[in-house]
Amino acid sequence: MGVGLTSTEKKFLADPTQFNSSYRSKLYYRISRANS
Template structure:
């Protein structure tokens, strides 16, 4: 997945459990937008 993710987004994908749920959904939304745009 070469979509120019930030280190935070990469960390999120590796271990979502370390983020709280509201931040998780925000990150997930950002990532999915990037993935769809690519």
């Protein structure tokens, strides 16, 4: 992963369960797009 993640995204990757599903999918989409 060459892109710098925000602290929120790092927290999300460490523990996705603390985020609700709609936020999770939105964040996941952003992270996967940033990495491509």
